[in-house]
Amino acid sequence: MLNIDQLKFDEKGLIPAVVVDSITKKVLTVAYMNRESLQISMEKGLTCFYSRSRQELWLKGETSGNYQHIVSITADCDGDALVVVVEKDGPACHTGSDSCFFEPVWQSEDKHEFSLQGLYDLLLERNAQRPQGSYTTYLFEKGIDKILKKVGEECTEVIIAGKADDKAETIYELADLAYHAMVLMVQMGISVEDVHRELASRHIIDHKVKQEKMTK
Numbered sequence: 001m002l003n004i005d006q007l008k009f010d011e012k013g014l015i016p017a018v019v020v021d022s023i024t025k026k027v028l029t030v031a032y033m034n035r036e037s038l039q040i041s042m043e044k045g046l047t048c049f050y051s052r053s054r055q056e057l058w059l060k061g062e063t064s065g066n067y068q069h070i071v072s073i074t075a076d077c078d079g080d081a082l083v084v085v086v087e088k089d090g091p092a093c094h095t096g097s098d099s100c101f102f103e104p105v106w107q108s109e110d111k112h113e114f115s116l117q118g119l120y121d122l123l124l125e126r127n128a129q130r131p132q133g134s135y136t137t138y139l140f141e142k143g144i145d146k147i148l149k150k151v152g153e154e155c156t157e158v159i160i161a162g163k164a165d166d167k168a169e170t171i172y173e174l175a176d177l178a179y180h181a182m183v184l185m186v187q188m189g190i191s192v193e194d195v196h197r198e199l200a201s202r203h204i205i206d207h208k209v210k211q212e213k214m215t216k
Contacts, residue, residue: 004035008080014050017082019092021099022071023196024117028092029100033082038073045070047084066090116182116192123186139183147187150180 009015014032021028031049033041037057040048047060047068061067068086075082093100126136139147154177161169185191 002075002079004038006079007038007075007082008078009035010080012052014052015080015082017047017049017084019047019068019084019086021092022085022087023193024115026099026117027101028068028086028088028098038082041070041084042073047086061089064090066092068092116178119179120182120186120192123182127186136183139180140187144184144187147180147184151177151184154180 007015013034015034015038016030017033018030019028020026031047032052033048034050034057037048037050040057040059044059047070049058049060050056051058059067067089068084069089071085071087073082073084091098093102123136126134127140130137130140139150154173157173158170158177161173185195
């Protein structure tokens with residue numbers, strides 16, 4: 001691992017830090033750190049930046065409560081920029097927005113960004129607005145029994161496709177299953193973050209089990 005002395009701070013003693021949400025992978029903000037704020041960040045496990053306008057250190061969340069718990073800090077190939085992956089307690093932007101990046105500048109007409117969080121947010125919107133003619137609306141209007149039935153049906157379709165060793169069909173059915181599972185999540189008030197944290201906790205347990213086996 002690199003140490004602070006190997007990083008390249010600019011002529012003002014600063015290095016840019018791109019803060020990324022560990023779950024959604026969205027860029028939350030771009031701020032600056034100096035040697036002291038980076039050291040504090042690593043010691044506390046919380047993002048601490050240097051304010052160029054106020055010319056002072058500021059611990060993110062100290063006044064708002066929206067702390068950013070650091071998962072990792074990675075330098076680029078030149079050692080003059082950082083990516084800081086975090087788990088956040090609340091909005092990253094002073095406007096109250098989840099991310100500081102929310103003003104569209106340009107969008108491709110034929111390419112579209114996709115994420116599970118984006119799909120989840122769309123399902124939340126469908127549940128709230130219930131647009132007519134939408135299959136998702138139909139599921140929410142029918143309720144939990146219908147949603148569970150569809151999840152069960154899609155599980156069966158995945159099994160059939162997998163048993164037939166049909167990769168393309170299995171991918172198709174897994175996508176159907178993922179969609180219906182997320183409809184169930186919205187219905188039950190389960191967030192993507194809830195599932196992410198559960199999977200992350202299992203990863204830690206699995207890692208410990210592997211370590212124990214290696215030491216025996």
